[in-house]
Amino acid sequence: xxxxxxxxxxxxxxxxxxxxxxxxxxxxxxxxxxxxxxxxxxxxxxxxxxxxxxxxxxxxxxxxxxxxxxxxxxxxxxxxxxxxxxxxxxxxxxxxxxxxxxxxxxxxxxxxxxxxxxxxxxxxxxxxxxxxxxxxxxxxxxxxxxxxxxxxxxxxxxxxxxxxxxxxxxxxxxxxxxxxxxxxxxxxxxxxxxxxxxxxxxxxxxxxxxxxxxxxxxxxxxxxxxxxxxxxxxxxxxxxxxxxxxxxxxxxx
Amino acid sequence: xxxxxxxxxxxxxxxxxxxxxxxxxxxxxxxxxxxxxxxxxxxxxxxxxxxxxxxxxxxxxxxxxxxxxxxxxxxxxxxxxxxxxxxxxxxxxxxxxxxxxxxxxxxxxxxxxxxxxxxxxxxxxxxxxxxxxxxxxxxxxxxxxxxxxxxxxxxxxxxxxxxxxxxxxxxxxxxxxxxxxxxxxxxxxxxxxxxxxxxxxxxxxxxxxxxxxxxxxxxxxxxxxxxxxxxxxxxxxxxxxxxxxxxxxxxxx
Numbered sequence: 001x002x003x004x005x006x007x008x009x010x011x012x013x014x015x016x017x018x019x020x021x022x023x024x025x026x027x028x029x030x031x032x033x034x035x036x037x038x039x040x041x042x043x044x045x046x047x048x049x050x051x052x053x054x055x056x057x058x059x060x061x062x063x064x065x066x067x068x069x070x071x072x073x074x075x076x077x078x079x080x081x082x083x084x085x086x087x088x089x090x091x092x093x094x095x096x097x098x099x100x101x102x103x104x105x106x107x108x109x110x111x112x113x114x115x116x117x118x119x120x121x122x123x124x125x126x127x128x129x130x131x132x133x134x135x136x137x138x139x140x141x142x143x144x145x146x147x148x149x150x151x152x153x154x155x156x157x158x159x160x161x162x163x164x165x166x167x168x169x170x171x172x173x174x175x176x177x178x179x180x181x182x183x184x185x186x187x188x189x190x191x192x193x194x195x196x197x198x199x200x201x202x203x204x205x206x207x208x209x210x211x212x213x214x215x216x217x218x219x220x221x222x223x224x225x226x227x228x229x230x231x232x233x234x235x236x237x238x239x240x241x242x243x244x245x246x247x248x249x250x251x252x253x
Numbered sequence: 254x255x256x257x258x259x260x261x262x263x264x265x266x267x268x269x270x271x272x273x274x275x276x277x278x279x280x281x282x283x284x285x286x287x288x289x290x291x292x293x294x295x296x297x298x299x300x301x302x303x304x305x306x307x308x309x310x311x312x313x314x315x316x317x318x319x320x321x322x323x324x325x326x327x328x329x330x331x332x333x334x335x336x337x338x339x340x341x342x343x344x345x346x347x348x349x350x351x352x353x354x355x356x357x358x359x360x361x362x363x364x365x366x367x368x369x370x371x372x373x374x375x376x377x378x379x380x381x382x383x384x385x386x387x388x389x390x391x392x393x394x395x396x397x398x399x400x401x402x403x404x405x406x407x408x409x410x411x412x413x414x415x416x417x418x419x420x421x422x423x424x425x426x427x428x429x430x431x432x433x434x435x436x437x438x439x440x441x442x443x444x445x446x447x448x449x450x451x452x453x454x455x456x457x458x459x460x461x462x463x464x465x466x467x468x469x470x471x472x473x474x475x476x477x478x479x480x481x482x483x484x485x486x487x488x489x490x491x492x493x494x495x496x497x498x499x500x501x502x503x504x505x506x
Contacts, residue, residue, distance in 0.1 A: 056309075056466070058453035082503065194501040198451050198471045198494030200311035213309070216469030216494065218451045241451030241469065248447040248501055250335060 011040050011050035019059055019070055026072040030060060033067075058214040058242075071212065074243035077103065077152055081194060081220070082248040103147055111146045116172040118161060125158045128223045129231045137161035139170055144208060151209045154238040163187060163232065182224075187232050189224040196220050196246065201238070209240055216241045264293050264303035272312055272323055279325040283313060286320075311467040311495075324465065327496035330356065330405055334447060334473070335501040356400055364399045369425040371414060378411045381476045382484045390414035392423055397461060404462045407491040416440060416485065435477075440485050442477040449473050449499065454491070462493055469494045 018024045031039065036047045051068055054060045060068045080102070103110035117140050126133035138158040145153040159169060167185040168175040175181050182189060201209070201217045211217075220237040239246065271277045284292065289300045304321055307313045313321045333355070356363035370393050373379075379386035391411045398406040412422060420438040421428040428434050435442060454462070454470045464470075473490040492499065 056453070057455070081501070189505050191505055192503040194503060196449065196471070196499040196501075197497070198469050198492070200309070200467055200469060202310070214453055216451050216453060218449065218471065239451070244450070246449040248334070248449075248503075250445045250447060250501075252442050252444055 006049075007042055008046045008049035008053065011036070011042060011047065012053040014040075015050065015054060016057075016059060019054075024070050026070050028070050030068040030070065056214055058216075061212045071242070074150060074152075075108075075147075076243055076245045077147060078245045078247055079220075079237075079239065080247045080249070081222075082250065099145065109148050112174065113144045113146070114173055115142045116140065116170060117142070121158055124221075125234045125236075128221075128234050129158065129160055131160060139164050141169065150243075152243055153240070154205065154208060155235060156237075157233055157235045159233050160231075182232060188226055189232055190227040191225050193223045193225075194220065195223075201240070205238055209238070211240055212242070218244065218246060220246065260295060261299045261302035261306065264289070264295060264300065265306040267293075268303065268307060269310075269312060272307075277323050279323050281323050283321040283323065309467055311469075314465045324495070327403060327405075328361075328400075329496055329498045330400060331498045331500055332473075332490075332492070333500045333502070334475075335503065352398065362401050365427065366397045366399070367426055368395045369393065369423060370395070374411055377474075378487045378489075381474075381487050382411065382413055384413060392417050394422065403496075405496055406493070407458065407461060408488060409490075410486055410488045412486050413484075435485060441479055442485055443480040444478050446476045446478075447473065448476075454493070458491055462491070464493055465495070471497065471499060473499065 015024070015030070024030065030036075030051075033044060033047050033051070036042070036050075037044055040047065042050075051060065051062065055062050055068070059071055061071050062068050079099075100110035100112070118137055119140050121129060121131055121133055121136060121138040123133055125131075125138065126136065129136075129138070131138070137160075139161050141157045141159075143155045143157075144151055145155055164170060164185060164187075167181075169181055169185065197219045198216060199219065201211055201215065205211065205217060218239040218241065220239060222233075222235045222237075223231055224233045224235075225231050268277070268283070277283065283289075283304075286297060286300050286304070289295070289303075290297055293300065295303075304313065304315065308315050308321070312324055314324050315321050332352075353363040353365070371390055372393050374382060374384055374386055374389060374391040376386055378384075378391065379389065382389075382391070384391070390413075392414050394410045394412075396408045396410075397404055398408055417423060417438060417440075420434075422434055422438065450472045451469055452472065454464055454468065458464065458470060471492040471494065473492060475486075475488045475490075476484055477486045477488075478484050
């Protein structure tokens, strides 16, 4: 019986199997194109199509003229969103420090770069903060969250400007206060709505997070409300798939 | 000043801008390669590189010999995981029907195909069910969840075989019972741990879910425990990014 699938599928299948069985290990260099041409008795073009297929699956990373390597994941950072905010209330923070303390507890070095700006809110934020995107102002705290030397996540918090005017939340640096910065300016979050979507990264995200090819991201959008259901904040966190686990503990009660 | 970025980057930027501004609409066909060659006074190869870049970003879909189209997302299904299980307890189900009722409420037609098998658990499942992957048996309910005619998600539930032996959970069909099927066989879930990761889909997932290129998936893994912290079930749901929103409502208390 004649094999129906294209030749490059079969080469990709063979290499994929070697990766899945660990015969090719994370970080290991694959044989060169020339070696693969010889091994599979295939054309260079067929070998390239097979490698491209594995690249698109996120299994290998094609180095620029340096051959291909089995993809290596970074040590995953676990985001326990179900406790993140309650920890914040006990420790201190504007939702950056409690992340930092979780990272530090795992023996790694957290750091963040903060930029503060005043902007018209994008549509998806304006909707959630119940603001008019044409006229309203938001204070945006943009953070790049870094673990050891690697950029791990982007976190942008949007606050209605009139709620935080003149508060430490407008300082372009890490800010924290006992009980939480929002609480320290009289804003108490009573509940959150989290929305998680998944997509390919934008060019800006690829650059800021040094993402290898075929690395999708989770977009975690948390809207915080006070006890009167007034929205206080939207935080958008961009979490690359190769370095994050999002966790929730849920009670069935 | 001479422009430093490669030519195909600039062409991709221009087309991306048109998509973002809505000048090229979802589902619309892009100009042909030949037209783009003329418009940008570029080589065919340069145009192809630009189109490939947009394909990898998930913005366009390359049809086989039929030109390229602006990607169209399916109507998103919202998974409200924070209420999904408590609804189940009021309605009925083994965690399929309450999903079905949410879909039906939005005026669309839910359906699922169920396959039941008995298998050694994969490592990640064995760990969570506290089973020995070499000797333990699990009953696996594999479901393809379909909305109208489109496959939307894959959901595989793993139960320790000794817990569900001889129960309706072993029937190869939709099963439901007042208060939930697990409860009807004496198993009450008191809490859950959800773990969400993001990756590119496997070949099998691409086929089962008819995924266009560059469509990442969320892997939602829910482990259910009884009140004595005994794990009862692991459910792994594969949610393509172009048709799902995962939602949690969290109380700050």
